[in-house]
Amino acid sequence: MSTDERTETTLPVRNDTDLMAVRQQVRAMAQRLGFGLVQQTKLVTAASELARNTLVHGGGGSVSLEPTSDGDGREGLTLRFVDEGPGIPDVELALRDGYSTAGGLGMGLSGSKRLVNDFSVDTAPGRGTTVSITLWSPLAPFGRR
Amino acid sequence: MTDVPPAGSPAPIVAGLLRERKEQVAQRWADLPLFQAVFTVTRDEAVEACHAVLESLAEVVESGRPDDIEAPGFSTIRRQLAAMSASRSHSGLSIGQIDREVGALRAAPLDLLESDPGDFGPQERLRAALLWSELLGTLRVVIIETTLQENREIVDRQRQQLMEMATPVIKLWDRLVAVPLIGMLDSARSQVVMENLLEAIVEHNATLVILDITGVPTVDSLVAQHLMKTVASARLMGADCVISGIRPAIAQTIVQLGLDLGPVTTRATLADALELALERQSEVPKGLLPRQ
Numbered sequence: 009m010s011t012d013e014r015t016e017t018t019l020p021v022r023n024d025t026d027l028m029a030v031r032q033q034v035r036a037m038a039q040r041l042g043f044g045l046v047q048q049t050k051l052v053t054a055a056s057e058l059a060r061n062t063l064v065h066g067g068g069g070s071v072s073l074e075p076t077s078d079g080d081g082r083e084g085l086t087l088r089f090v091d092e093g094p095g096i097p098d099v100e101l102a103l104r105d106g107y108s109t110a111g112g113l114g115m116g117l118s119g120s121k122r123l124v125n126d127f128s129v130d131t132a133p134g135r136g137t138t139v140s141i142t143l144w145s146p147l148a149p150f151g152r153r
Numbered sequence: 154m155t156d157v158p159p160a161g162s163p164a165p166i167v168a169g170l171l172r173e174r175k176e177q178v179a180q181r182w183a184d185l186p187l188f189q190a191v192f193t194v195t196r197d198e199a200v201e202a203c204h205a206v207l208e209s210l211a212e213v214v215e216s217g218r219p220d221d222i223e224a225p226g227f228s229t230i231r232r233q234l235a236a237m238s239a240s241r242s243h244s245g246l247s248i249g250q251i252d253r254e255v256g257a258l259r260a261a262p263l264d265l266l267e268s269d270p271g272d273f274g275p276q277e278r279l280r281a282a283l284l285w286s287e288l289l290g291t292l293r294v295v296i297i298e299t300t301l302q303e304n305r306e307i308v309d310r311q312r313q314q315l316m317e318m319a320t321p322v323i324k325l326w327d328r329l330v331a332v333p334l335i336g337m338l339d340s341a342r343s344q345v346v347m348e349n350l351l352e353a354i355v356e357h358n359a360t361l362v363i364l365d366i367t368g369v370p371t372v373d374s375l376v377a378q379h380l381m382k383t384v385a386s387a388r389l390m391g392a393d394c395v396i397s398g399i400r401p402a403i404a405q406t407i408v409q410l411g412l413d414l415g416p417v418t419t420r421a422t423l424a425d426a427l428e429l430a431l432e433r434q435s436e437v438p439k440g441l442l443p444r445q
Contacts, residue, residue: 028337035370048402049405052371053372053373053406056375057373060375105411112374113375113377116374118411119410120410123410
Protein backbone atom coordinates (compact mmCIF):
# COMPACT_ATOMS: atom_id res chain seq x y z
CA MET A 9 0.00 0.00 0.00
CA SER A 10 1.46 3.31 -0.94
CA THR A 11 1.15 6.20 1.45
CA ASP A 12 -1.26 8.31 -0.63
CA GLU A 13 -3.95 5.68 -0.13
CA ARG A 14 -3.74 6.28 3.60
CA THR A 15 -4.31 10.01 3.48
CA GLU A 16 -7.56 11.56 4.54
CA THR A 17 -9.41 13.67 2.00
CA THR A 18 -12.03 16.29 2.81
CA LEU A 19 -14.53 17.43 0.20
CA PRO A 20 -17.01 20.31 0.42
CA VAL A 21 -20.75 19.70 0.08
CA ARG A 22 -22.40 22.91 -1.05
CA ASN A 23 -24.32 22.02 -4.23
CA ASP A 24 -25.33 19.22 -6.60
CA THR A 25 -22.00 19.38 -8.41
CA ASP A 26 -20.21 18.67 -5.12
CA LEU A 27 -22.41 15.60 -4.65
CA MET A 28 -21.14 14.31 -7.98
CA ALA A 29 -17.55 14.87 -6.87
CA VAL A 30 -18.21 13.04 -3.58
CA ARG A 31 -19.61 10.01 -5.42
CA GLN A 32 -16.67 9.92 -7.81
CA GLN A 33 -14.06 10.27 -5.06
CA VAL A 34 -15.66 7.61 -2.88
CA ARG A 35 -15.81 5.22 -5.83
CA ALA A 36 -12.18 5.94 -6.76
CA MET A 37 -10.93 5.41 -3.21
CA ALA A 38 -12.99 2.23 -2.76
CA GLN A 39 -11.49 0.89 -5.99
CA ARG A 40 -7.96 1.71 -4.80
CA LEU A 41 -8.61 -0.16 -1.56
CA GLY A 42 -9.64 -3.22 -3.56
CA PHE A 43 -13.36 -3.22 -2.74
CA GLY A 44 -15.47 -5.38 -5.03
CA LEU A 45 -18.12 -3.95 -7.34
CA VAL A 46 -20.99 -4.65 -4.94
CA GLN A 47 -19.11 -3.06 -2.01
CA GLN A 48 -18.23 -0.04 -4.13
CA THR A 49 -21.82 0.39 -5.23
CA LYS A 50 -23.13 0.14 -1.67
CA LEU A 51 -20.67 2.65 -0.32
CA VAL A 52 -21.19 5.12 -3.16
CA THR A 53 -24.95 4.85 -2.76
CA ALA A 54 -24.75 5.42 1.00
CA ALA A 55 -22.40 8.36 0.41
CA SER A 56 -24.83 9.81 -2.12
CA GLU A 57 -27.72 9.59 0.38
CA LEU A 58 -25.81 11.02 3.33
CA ALA A 59 -24.09 13.79 1.38
CA ARG A 60 -27.49 14.84 0.07
CA ASN A 61 -28.77 14.93 3.65
CA THR A 62 -25.81 17.16 4.55
CA LEU A 63 -26.78 19.46 1.71
CA VAL A 64 -30.58 19.44 2.06
CA HIS A 65 -31.03 19.22 5.84
CA GLY A 66 -27.70 20.56 7.09
CA GLY A 67 -27.49 23.45 4.66
CA GLY A 68 -24.15 22.20 3.35
CA GLY A 69 -21.02 20.97 5.05
CA SER A 70 -18.23 18.58 4.24
CA VAL A 71 -17.36 14.92 3.79
CA SER A 72 -14.09 13.37 4.88
CA LEU A 73 -12.85 10.09 3.43
CA GLU A 74 -10.43 8.11 5.55
CA PRO A 75 -9.00 4.69 4.80
CA THR A 76 -8.74 2.62 7.98
CA SER A 77 -7.35 -0.68 9.08
CA ASP A 78 -8.24 -2.70 12.19
CA GLY A 79 -4.79 -4.25 12.55
CA ASP A 80 -6.04 -7.73 11.61
CA GLY A 81 -5.63 -7.02 7.93
CA ARG A 82 -9.14 -5.73 7.53
CA GLU A 83 -9.20 -2.75 5.19
CA GLY A 84 -11.98 -0.27 5.54
CA LEU A 85 -13.11 3.15 4.43
CA THR A 86 -14.63 5.59 6.89
CA LEU A 87 -16.75 8.48 5.65
CA ARG A 88 -17.74 11.34 7.92
CA PHE A 89 -20.51 13.75 6.89
CA VAL A 90 -20.37 16.95 8.91
CA ASP A 91 -22.77 19.89 8.86
CA GLU A 92 -23.59 22.74 11.17
CA GLY A 93 -27.28 22.74 10.41
CA PRO A 94 -30.24 22.55 12.81
CA GLY A 95 -29.40 19.00 13.97
CA ILE A 96 -31.82 16.07 14.26
CA PRO A 97 -34.25 16.36 17.22
CA ASP A 98 -35.27 12.68 17.21
CA VAL A 99 -32.69 10.33 15.69
CA GLU A 100 -34.82 7.23 16.27
CA LEU A 101 -37.66 8.79 14.29
CA ALA A 102 -35.30 9.99 11.56
CA LEU A 103 -34.00 6.42 11.24
CA ARG A 104 -37.47 5.01 10.67
CA ASP A 105 -38.09 3.77 7.11
CA GLY A 106 -40.30 6.15 5.19
CA TYR A 107 -39.94 9.08 7.58
CA SER A 108 -39.02 12.21 5.62
CA THR A 109 -39.22 15.92 6.30
CA ALA A 110 -38.15 16.91 2.80
CA GLY A 111 -40.68 15.12 0.61
CA GLY A 112 -38.30 12.28 -0.23
CA LEU A 113 -38.87 8.56 0.12
CA GLY A 114 -37.54 8.64 3.69
CA MET A 115 -35.08 5.83 3.02
CA GLY A 116 -31.84 7.78 2.93
CA LEU A 117 -30.65 7.59 6.53
CA SER A 118 -32.14 4.19 7.41
CA GLY A 119 -31.14 2.65 4.08
CA SER A 120 -27.57 3.90 4.40
CA LYS A 121 -27.33 2.25 7.79
CA ARG A 122 -28.19 -1.10 6.19
CA LEU A 123 -25.65 -0.62 3.39
CA VAL A 124 -22.60 -0.27 5.65
CA ASN A 125 -21.00 -2.09 8.59
CA ASP A 126 -20.58 0.71 11.12
CA PHE A 127 -22.96 3.62 11.41
CA SER A 128 -23.17 6.37 14.01
CA VAL A 129 -24.97 9.68 14.29
CA ASP A 130 -23.78 12.49 16.55
CA THR A 131 -26.34 15.26 16.67
CA ALA A 132 -28.38 17.56 18.88
CA PRO A 133 -30.80 20.37 18.06
CA GLY A 134 -28.82 23.47 17.11
CA ARG A 135 -25.47 21.67 17.23
CA GLY A 136 -25.25 20.32 13.69
CA THR A 137 -24.97 16.69 12.65
CA THR A 138 -22.09 14.31 12.08
CA VAL A 139 -22.82 10.94 10.49
CA SER A 140 -19.94 8.44 10.36
CA ILE A 141 -20.02 5.23 8.35
CA THR A 142 -17.43 2.53 7.75
CA LEU A 143 -17.47 -0.28 5.25
CA TRP A 144 -14.93 -3.07 5.70
CA SER A 145 -13.58 -5.18 2.90
CA PRO A 146 -15.46 -8.51 2.81
CA LEU A 147 -12.32 -10.65 3.10
CA ALA A 148 -12.53 -10.81 6.88
CA PRO A 149 -15.28 -12.70 8.72
CA PHE A 150 -17.63 -10.09 10.07
CA GLY A 151 -21.25 -9.07 9.93
CA ARG A 152 -22.40 -12.53 8.89
CA ARG A 153 -25.46 -13.58 10.70
CA MET B 154 -26.51 60.52 -13.85
CA THR B 155 -23.78 62.81 -15.19
CA ASP B 156 -21.62 64.32 -12.48
CA VAL B 157 -19.88 67.49 -13.62
CA PRO B 158 -16.14 67.07 -12.97
CA PRO B 159 -14.92 69.45 -10.25
CA ALA B 160 -12.97 72.54 -11.23
CA GLY B 161 -9.30 71.91 -11.91
CA SER B 162 -10.04 68.27 -12.66
CA PRO B 163 -7.84 66.53 -15.22
CA ALA B 164 -10.95 65.05 -16.86
CA PRO B 165 -11.20 67.67 -19.64
CA ILE B 166 -7.52 67.18 -20.45
CA VAL B 167 -7.92 63.41 -20.81
CA ALA B 168 -11.19 63.73 -22.72
CA GLY B 169 -9.61 66.30 -25.01
CA LEU B 170 -6.57 64.08 -25.53
CA LEU B 171 -8.75 61.12 -26.49
CA ARG B 172 -10.94 63.17 -28.84
CA GLU B 173 -8.64 65.68 -30.47
CA ARG B 174 -5.76 63.30 -31.02
CA LYS B 175 -7.87 60.24 -31.65
CA GLU B 176 -6.46 59.78 -35.15
CA GLN B 177 -2.87 59.63 -33.85
CA VAL B 178 -3.75 57.32 -30.94
CA ALA B 179 -5.82 55.10 -33.22
CA GLN B 180 -2.98 54.77 -35.72
CA ARG B 181 -0.68 53.51 -32.96
CA TRP B 182 -3.29 51.27 -31.32
CA ALA B 183 -4.19 49.67 -34.65
CA ASP B 184 -0.69 48.16 -34.78
CA LEU B 185 -1.02 46.53 -31.33
CA PRO B 186 -1.88 42.82 -31.30
CA LEU B 187 -5.21 43.45 -29.54
CA PHE B 188 -6.55 45.27 -32.61
CA GLN B 189 -4.26 44.01 -35.35
CA ALA B 190 -4.91 40.34 -34.67
CA VAL B 191 -8.67 40.79 -34.40
CA PHE B 192 -9.38 43.07 -37.37
CA THR B 193 -7.44 41.23 -40.03
CA VAL B 194 -9.34 42.24 -43.16
CA THR B 195 -8.28 45.86 -43.47
CA ARG B 196 -6.29 48.20 -41.29
CA ASP B 197 -9.07 50.80 -41.61
CA GLU B 198 -11.35 48.40 -39.79
CA ALA B 199 -8.92 48.28 -36.84
CA VAL B 200 -8.60 52.07 -36.83
CA GLU B 201 -12.38 52.34 -36.87
CA ALA B 202 -12.59 50.05 -33.84
CA CYS B 203 -9.97 52.16 -32.04
CA HIS B 204 -12.06 55.27 -32.70
CA ALA B 205 -15.07 53.64 -31.09
CA VAL B 206 -13.09 52.68 -27.98
CA LEU B 207 -11.55 56.18 -27.70
CA GLU B 208 -14.91 57.87 -28.08
CA SER B 209 -16.48 55.72 -25.40
CA LEU B 210 -13.54 56.26 -23.00
CA ALA B 211 -13.86 60.01 -23.52
CA GLU B 212 -17.55 59.75 -22.67
CA VAL B 213 -16.78 57.84 -19.48
CA VAL B 214 -14.23 60.45 -18.37
CA GLU B 215 -16.65 63.27 -19.04
CA SER B 216 -19.36 61.56 -17.02
CA GLY B 217 -17.02 61.77 -14.00
CA ARG B 218 -17.10 58.00 -13.40
CA PRO B 219 -13.68 56.77 -14.59
CA ASP B 220 -13.67 54.05 -11.91
CA ASP B 221 -17.15 52.71 -12.59
CA ILE B 222 -17.43 49.65 -14.83
CA GLU B 223 -21.16 50.34 -15.10
CA ALA B 224 -20.60 53.82 -16.55
CA PRO B 225 -22.94 54.29 -19.52
CA GLY B 226 -20.02 55.20 -21.81
CA PHE B 227 -18.88 51.56 -21.80
CA SER B 228 -22.22 50.16 -22.91
CA THR B 229 -21.70 51.19 -26.53
CA ILE B 230 -18.49 49.19 -26.90
CA ARG B 231 -19.28 46.20 -24.69
CA ARG B 232 -20.26 44.02 -27.63
CA GLN B 233 -17.17 45.03 -29.58
CA LEU B 234 -14.93 44.31 -26.58
CA ALA B 235 -16.58 40.92 -26.10
CA ALA B 236 -15.97 40.05 -29.75
CA MET B 237 -12.35 41.18 -29.51
CA SER B 238 -11.58 39.21 -26.36
CA ALA B 239 -13.44 36.16 -27.72
CA SER B 240 -11.32 36.34 -30.85
CA ARG B 241 -8.12 36.59 -28.81
CA SER B 242 -9.07 33.68 -26.58
CA HIS B 243 -9.87 31.62 -29.71
CA SER B 244 -6.26 32.27 -30.68
CA GLY B 245 -5.29 30.50 -27.47
CA LEU B 246 -4.68 33.44 -25.14
CA SER B 247 -5.58 33.20 -21.48
CA ILE B 248 -7.57 35.94 -19.75
CA GLY B 249 -4.31 37.16 -18.19
CA GLN B 250 -2.63 37.46 -21.58
CA ILE B 251 -5.59 39.32 -23.04
CA ASP B 252 -5.50 41.64 -20.05
CA ARG B 253 -1.83 42.38 -20.70
CA GLU B 254 -2.64 43.26 -24.31
CA VAL B 255 -5.29 45.68 -23.10
CA GLY B 256 -2.71 47.15 -20.71
CA ALA B 257 -0.48 47.88 -23.72
CA LEU B 258 -3.00 50.51 -24.83
CA ARG B 259 -1.81 52.73 -22.00
CA ALA B 260 1.35 54.08 -23.65
CA ALA B 261 0.11 55.81 -26.79
CA PRO B 262 -1.94 58.68 -25.33
CA LEU B 263 0.69 59.37 -22.64
CA ASP B 264 3.50 59.53 -25.22
CA LEU B 265 1.49 61.99 -27.29
CA LEU B 266 0.81 64.16 -24.24
CA GLU B 267 4.51 64.21 -23.33
CA SER B 268 5.81 64.89 -26.83
CA ASP B 269 3.28 67.65 -27.46
CA PRO B 270 2.17 69.02 -24.07
CA GLY B 271 0.38 72.10 -25.48
CA ASP B 272 -0.54 74.52 -22.70
CA PHE B 273 -0.44 71.91 -19.94
CA GLY B 274 2.16 72.15 -17.19
CA PRO B 275 3.91 69.11 -15.61
CA GLN B 276 1.45 69.11 -12.67
CA GLU B 277 -1.56 68.93 -14.97
CA ARG B 278 0.06 66.31 -17.16
CA LEU B 279 0.80 64.15 -14.12
CA ARG B 280 -2.80 64.32 -12.94
CA ALA B 281 -4.03 63.59 -16.44
CA ALA B 282 -1.71 60.56 -16.61
CA LEU B 283 -3.06 59.27 -13.28
CA LEU B 284 -6.64 59.67 -14.44
CA TRP B 285 -5.88 57.95 -17.75
CA SER B 286 -4.29 55.05 -15.85
CA GLU B 287 -7.36 54.74 -13.66
CA LEU B 288 -9.61 54.81 -16.73
CA LEU B 289 -7.57 52.13 -18.45
CA GLY B 290 -7.70 49.99 -15.32
CA THR B 291 -11.48 50.22 -15.44
CA LEU B 292 -11.45 49.25 -19.13
CA ARG B 293 -9.37 46.18 -18.26
CA VAL B 294 -11.93 45.11 -15.65
CA VAL B 295 -14.76 45.71 -18.12
CA ILE B 296 -13.05 43.43 -20.64
CA ILE B 297 -12.37 40.69 -18.07
CA GLU B 298 -15.95 40.90 -16.85
CA THR B 299 -17.31 40.74 -20.39
CA THR B 300 -15.12 37.72 -21.14
CA LEU B 301 -16.22 35.88 -18.00
CA GLN B 302 -19.84 36.67 -18.75
CA GLU B 303 -19.38 35.26 -22.24
CA ASN B 304 -17.85 32.07 -20.80
CA ARG B 305 -20.67 31.69 -18.31
CA GLU B 306 -23.18 31.92 -21.13
CA ILE B 307 -21.30 29.25 -23.08
CA VAL B 308 -21.30 26.93 -20.05
CA ASP B 309 -25.03 27.50 -19.51
CA ARG B 310 -25.75 26.82 -23.16
CA GLN B 311 -23.70 23.64 -23.13
CA ARG B 312 -25.37 22.43 -19.95
CA GLN B 313 -28.71 22.91 -21.68
CA GLN B 314 -27.50 21.07 -24.77
CA LEU B 315 -26.09 18.24 -22.69
CA MET B 316 -29.43 17.80 -20.98
CA GLU B 317 -31.27 17.61 -24.29
CA MET B 318 -28.66 15.36 -25.81
CA ALA B 319 -28.41 12.92 -22.95
CA THR B 320 -32.11 12.08 -22.96
CA PRO B 321 -33.20 10.83 -26.36
CA VAL B 322 -36.44 8.91 -26.71
CA ILE B 323 -36.16 6.18 -29.36
CA LYS B 324 -38.99 4.49 -31.16
CA LEU B 325 -38.08 0.78 -31.15
CA TRP B 326 -41.17 -0.80 -32.59
CA ASP B 327 -44.79 -0.01 -33.28
CA ARG B 328 -46.10 1.65 -30.05
CA LEU B 329 -42.87 0.88 -28.23
CA VAL B 330 -40.37 3.56 -27.19
CA ALA B 331 -37.12 3.31 -25.20
CA VAL B 332 -35.26 5.88 -23.11
CA PRO B 333 -31.59 5.02 -22.56
CA LEU B 334 -30.62 7.01 -19.44
CA ILE B 335 -26.97 7.98 -19.16
CA GLY B 336 -25.36 9.68 -16.17
CA MET B 337 -26.74 10.73 -12.81
CA LEU B 338 -30.47 11.35 -12.79
CA ASP B 339 -30.76 14.56 -10.78
CA SER B 340 -33.95 16.57 -10.43
CA ALA B 341 -33.34 18.80 -13.45
CA ARG B 342 -32.41 15.89 -15.74
CA SER B 343 -35.34 13.77 -14.64
CA GLN B 344 -37.67 16.67 -15.44
CA VAL B 345 -36.31 16.79 -19.00
CA VAL B 346 -36.57 13.00 -19.33
CA MET B 347 -40.17 13.10 -18.16
CA GLU B 348 -41.15 15.88 -20.58
CA ASN B 349 -39.45 14.26 -23.58
CA LEU B 350 -40.95 10.89 -22.74
CA LEU B 351 -44.51 12.12 -22.31
CA GLU B 352 -44.33 13.96 -25.62
CA ALA B 353 -42.94 10.86 -27.33
CA ILE B 354 -45.74 8.72 -25.89
CA VAL B 355 -48.29 10.98 -27.55
CA GLU B 356 -46.34 11.27 -30.79
CA HIS B 357 -45.74 7.54 -31.27
CA ASN B 358 -48.99 6.45 -29.68
CA ALA B 359 -46.85 4.28 -27.39
CA THR B 360 -48.35 1.69 -25.08
CA LEU B 361 -45.03 0.46 -23.68
CA VAL B 362 -41.94 2.31 -22.54
CA ILE B 363 -38.54 0.82 -21.71
CA LEU B 364 -36.46 2.93 -19.30
CA ASP B 365 -32.92 1.62 -19.54
CA ILE B 366 -30.67 2.55 -16.62
CA THR B 367 -27.52 0.71 -17.74
CA GLY B 368 -25.75 4.08 -17.96
CA VAL B 369 -26.86 5.37 -14.56
CA PRO B 370 -23.91 4.89 -12.21
CA THR B 371 -25.73 5.16 -8.87
CA VAL B 372 -29.34 4.41 -7.99
CA ASP B 373 -30.09 6.01 -4.63
CA SER B 374 -33.46 6.90 -3.14
CA LEU B 375 -33.72 10.18 -5.06
CA VAL B 376 -33.01 8.52 -8.40
CA ALA B 377 -35.51 5.80 -7.52
CA GLN B 378 -38.09 8.43 -6.64
CA HIS B 379 -37.54 10.16 -9.99
CA LEU B 380 -37.89 6.84 -11.81
CA MET B 381 -41.13 6.04 -9.99
CA LYS B 382 -42.57 9.45 -10.82
CA THR B 383 -41.67 8.99 -14.47
CA VAL B 384 -43.30 5.55 -14.49
CA ALA B 385 -46.42 6.91 -12.79
CA SER B 386 -46.85 9.77 -15.24
CA ALA B 387 -46.29 7.50 -18.26
CA ARG B 388 -48.96 5.21 -16.86
CA LEU B 389 -51.40 8.11 -16.65
CA MET B 390 -50.81 8.59 -20.37
CA GLY B 391 -51.73 4.96 -20.99
CA ALA B 392 -48.21 3.57 -21.38
CA ASP B 393 -46.76 0.79 -19.23
CA CYS B 394 -43.12 1.02 -18.20
CA VAL B 395 -40.39 -1.57 -17.97
CA ILE B 396 -37.12 -0.62 -16.26
CA SER B 397 -34.15 -2.45 -17.71
CA GLY B 398 -30.39 -2.45 -17.23
CA ILE B 399 -30.41 -3.25 -13.52
CA ARG B 400 -26.94 -4.60 -12.80
CA PRO B 401 -26.37 -7.16 -10.02
CA ALA B 402 -24.61 -4.69 -7.73
CA ILE B 403 -27.39 -2.16 -8.18
CA ALA B 404 -30.04 -4.79 -7.49
CA GLN B 405 -28.42 -5.74 -4.16
CA THR B 406 -28.03 -2.12 -3.21
CA ILE B 407 -31.63 -1.24 -4.00
CA VAL B 408 -32.86 -4.10 -1.81
CA GLN B 409 -30.63 -3.20 1.15
CA LEU B 410 -31.47 0.44 0.83
CA GLY B 411 -35.08 -0.67 1.25
CA LEU B 412 -36.39 0.80 -1.98
CA ASP B 413 -39.58 -0.77 -3.27
CA LEU B 414 -39.84 -0.84 -7.05
CA GLY B 415 -42.67 -3.33 -6.47
CA PRO B 416 -45.30 -2.30 -8.99
CA VAL B 417 -42.79 -1.73 -11.79
CA THR B 418 -41.77 -4.50 -14.15
CA THR B 419 -37.98 -4.76 -14.32
CA ARG B 420 -35.52 -6.68 -16.48
CA ALA B 421 -31.77 -7.19 -16.26
CA THR B 422 -30.99 -6.11 -19.81
CA LEU B 423 -32.50 -4.06 -22.61
CA ALA B 424 -32.70 -7.24 -24.72
CA ASP B 425 -34.84 -8.94 -22.07
CA ALA B 426 -37.10 -5.92 -21.89
CA LEU B 427 -37.49 -5.89 -25.68
CA GLU B 428 -38.39 -9.57 -25.67
CA LEU B 429 -41.01 -8.95 -23.00
CA ALA B 430 -42.41 -6.02 -24.97
CA LEU B 431 -42.73 -8.02 -28.18
CA GLU B 432 -44.38 -10.90 -26.32
CA ARG B 433 -46.95 -8.55 -24.87
CA GLN B 434 -47.67 -7.02 -28.26
CA SER B 435 -48.27 -10.41 -29.82
CA GLU B 436 -50.76 -11.30 -27.08
CA VAL B 437 -53.21 -8.69 -28.31
CA PRO B 438 -54.49 -9.33 -31.85
CA LYS B 439 -53.42 -6.33 -33.88
CA GLY B 440 -56.82 -5.91 -35.47
CA LEU B 441 -58.41 -5.11 -32.10
CA LEU B 442 -56.07 -2.19 -31.43
CA PRO B 443 -57.53 1.13 -32.41
CA ARG B 444 -55.35 2.53 -35.22
CA GLN B 445 -54.60 6.13 -35.68
